[in-house]
Amino acid sequence: MSSITKRVISQVVLVLLAIVLLAVLFFTGIFIGYVFLGKGQSSDAFNPDTWNHILDFLK
Template sequence: MSSITKRVVIQFILVVFVILLLIGLFFLGIFIGYVYVGKGQSSDAFNPATWHHILDFVK
């Protein structure tokens, strides 16, 4: 592999890693916000019915 190809592969891996890290932190933030800050049950944190109710309340 040439050095340019290696750099492109490394940059691609870094971008994918950062995107996955951001997605993971987003869901962690949802969990922490719902369970610890909002005092909800952990089993309801990712329940679609819960989020439909929250979105209906915001509308």
């Protein structure tokens, strides 16, 4: 492979890694915020009914 191809592949891998890291941090933040700061139950942190209630509250 040429050096340009290697550079493009490495850049794509870095972008995908950053997206995965951001997703993990986002869901970790949701969990910490809901369970530890909001004193909710850990089983309800990702329950769709919980988030529908929160979004209805914000409307």
